[in-house]
Amino acid sequence: xxxxxxxxxxxxxxxxxxxxxxxxxxxxxxxxxxxxxxxxxxxxxxxxxxxxxxxxxxxxxxxxxxxxxxxxxxxxxxxxxxxxxxxxxxxxxxxxxxxxxxxxxxxxxxxxxxxxxxxxxxxxxxxxxxxxxxxxxxxxxxxxxxxxxxxxxxxxxxxxxxxxxxxxxxxxxxxxxxxxxxxxxxxxxxxxxxxxxxxxxxxxxxxxxxxxxxxxxxxxxxxxxxxxxxxxxxxxxxxxxxxxxxxxxxxxxxxxxxxxxxxxxxxxxxxxxxxxxxxxxxxxxxxxxxxxxxxxxxxxxxxxxxxxxxxxxxxxxxxxxxxxxxxxxxxxxxxxxxxxxxxxxxxxxxxxxxxxxxxxxxxxxxxxxxxxxxxxxxxxxxxxxx
Numbered sequence: 001x002x003x004x005x006x007x008x009x010x011x012x013x014x015x016x017x018x019x020x021x022x023x024x025x026x027x028x029x030x031x032x033x034x035x036x037x038x039x040x041x042x043x044x045x046x047x048x049x050x051x052x053x054x055x056x057x058x059x060x061x062x063x064x065x066x067x068x069x070x071x072x073x074x075x076x077x078x079x080x081x082x083x084x085x086x087x088x089x090x091x092x093x094x095x096x097x098x099x100x101x102x103x104x105x106x107x108x109x110x111x112x113x114x115x116x117x118x119x120x121x122x123x124x125x126x127x128x129x130x131x132x133x134x135x136x137x138x139x140x141x142x143x144x145x146x147x148x149x150x151x152x153x154x155x156x157x158x159x160x161x162x163x164x165x166x167x168x169x170x171x172x173x174x175x176x177x178x179x180x181x182x183x184x185x186x187x188x189x190x191x192x193x194x195x196x197x198x199x200x201x202x203x204x205x206x207x208x209x210x211x212x213x214x215x216x217x218x219x220x221x222x223x224x225x226x227x228x229x230x231x232x233x234x235x236x237x238x239x240x241x242x243x244x245x246x247x248x249x250x251x252x253x254x255x256x257x258x259x260x261x262x263x264x265x266x267x268x269x270x271x272x273x274x275x276x277x278x279x280x281x282x283x284x285x286x287x288x289x290x291x292x293x294x295x296x297x298x299x300x301x302x303x304x305x306x307x308x309x310x311x312x313x314x315x316x317x318x319x320x321x322x323x324x325x326x327x328x329x330x331x332x333x334x335x336x337x338x339x340x341x342x343x344x345x346x347x348x349x350x351x352x353x354x355x356x357x358x359x360x361x362x363x364x365x366x367x368x369x370x371x372x373x374x375x376x377x378x379x380x381x382x383x384x385x386x
Contacts (some may be wrong), residue, residue, distance in 0.1 A: 012038035012188075014377055015207050015223040017237065018196050019043035020052030021316070021362055022355050023229035024178045025370025028096060030377060033183035040221060042209060044194035052362065053172050054332025055298075056251055056274055056285050058265045059364045060166040061086045063111045063142040067130055068123035074128050084134060085343075086367050090167065092367035093174075101177040102169045106258040107264035107277075109166025110143075112152060112317065114269075121159060139163050151261045153320040166265050168276045171363060193219075198226055198237065198352070205351060225377045228354040232335035233298065238348060243337045244357055244375040248295045250306045251285035252329040253278065254314075257322050266318070273313050282324070284314050300331050308317075334360045345372050350358065353377060 014030060016023045019041045027039050047053060061072065061083045071079045094104060113120060115199040124179065147154055179189060194210040207221045228237055232246040257280055265276040275284035286290040287309040288295045294303065307329060314324070337344075341359040348354050353376050355369050 004042070009099055010220065011222040011292050012040045013223060014039045014225045014227065015205070015221050016041045016227040016229055017207065018048070018229035018231070019175075019179065019189055019191070020229065020231065021175060021178065021366040022047045022052075022231065022358070022373075023227070023371055024175070024182050025093075025366045026227055026229055026373040027182045027187045027375075028178070028185060028368075029370045029374035031182070032188060033374060034378060035186065040223070041182070041187055041189045042193040042195055042207065042221065043189065043191045043300045046191050048175055049134065053175050054251070054330050055171050055249065055334075055360075055363060056276065056283055057363065058109075058166075058274060058276055059086075059090050059169060060109050060163070060265065061361075061364070062259045063109075063267055063271060064124050064127035064161060065111075065120050067127040071126070071130050073386075080134060083131060086361060087134070087165075087362040089365040089368035092371065096146055096367065097174065097177055097181065101192065102174045103386070104167060104169050106165070106167040108164045110146070110150070110264060110266040111161040111163075112142070112266060112268040113154055113161065115158045118159055121161075124161065125199060135165070139165060149261060150263075151319065151321055153317050156317055169264055169363065171178055174363075185206055185294070195237065200349070200351075210364045224351065226352045227373055227377060228348070228352070228356075229373070231356045231358055234335070234354055234356040238354065241348075242344065242354075243339055244344075245247055245336045245338050247288065247334045247336045247360075248297050248301075248331050249334055249360070250287065250302050250310065250329070250331045251283060252307065252314075252326050253283045254281050254319075254324045255327045256280040257319070260322070262318070268313060268317060273310070275314075275318065281327075282314065284310055284318065286310060287313070300333065302329050302331055332374045333360075334358070336360075343369065345369060345376070347376060349357055 016027050027041050067080045078283050124140050130141045140161050140163055143160050147157050147160050196208045198207045204224045209219045228234055235244050256284045260280045262277045269276050272289040273286035283340050287306045290309050291305050335357045336359050344357045355373050
């Protein structure tokens with residue numbers, strides 16, 4: 001390759017591995033603060049292959065039961081901080097792209113409780129007290145009159161708790177428009193670029209990328225700073241040095257359903273089932289609790305056991321009075337910790353930064369996380385709420 005061309009295409013100030021929402025948000029934040037910075041984003045697939053384009057598109061924070069229980073184990077300050085991060089992340093995403101380019105809708109979130117879960121209702125007042133300093137009002141309220149109105153199974157769903165701050169976006173549309181935004185800022189996004197490893201040198205950092213050609217060659221991208229934004233897959237580059245466990249989420253979407261009343265997002269069975277409407281369709285996923293061991297995987301596959309359980313909940317609980325057909329189904333990979341679900345943002349070694357373990361909250365928190373990673377890269381003093 002012409003040496004001048006190689007310098008223009010393969011050398012830069014910052015290489016970001018991963019073009020999901022965290023990687024793109026990091027690139028956007030760096031270039032917004034330092035427009036002349038040369039940024040290259042490397043993506044192993046033709047499109048982002050992790051959770052960013054394969055999630056349910058649900059924005060928001062934990063339900064009232066988690067707020068109650070986490071406040072007693074982690075402390076109220078920590079819980080408020082986590083909620084503030086998610087709220088701030090959504091705010092920054094909308095500031096950057098707006099509602100139209102994300103298809104943002106704030107229709108609220110519904111938590112469905114069975115008879116055996118009714119005792120949890122006594123936790124609502126405490127959860128509201130914990131979050132009151134943030135919102136200045138009660139967040140959670142019981143709206144049992146909507147059980148029938150929305151068409152849930154009244155024989156099983158005995159209480160419905162509503163949080164008006166729950167929202168949803170079109171994940172694919174968001175990533176597409178965020179990619180275009182980052183390109184306009186001046187970043188080079190290279191797809192089909194699977195990073196095999198990286199190495200520190202006297203002159204900086206080299207990210208080695210598997211060639212798409214059959215010649216077996218490896219292309220190398222040189223940079224001064226490296227950001228690893230591959231979430232559940234980060235241990236491949238970090239040599240299994242971090243507490244990170246992949247967790248597959250399987251999702252399906254129905255064909256349009258005439259007369260569908262559900263508007264908003266919903267959670268059932270301790271958040272192990274989750275979903276939302278997409279116009280007159282229902283998107284629903286979950287059921288990891290029926291096969292935890294098999295779902296700790298990096299394989300993008302749907303399995304009969306999980307999908308059959310998701311369909312069962314959809315038929316019995318969510319759409320008991322409707323016939324429906326499944327039009328799409330897919331799987332995405334989230335990043336959890338074996339010992340903690342806290343997000344991790346750190347300098348893993350000099351000039352190498354990583355953000356991972358978002359525990360299914362990546363779409364909500366990514367814009368905030370990207371700002372923190374950009375501050376680390378630009379070596380500015382920060383005090384993240386993580």
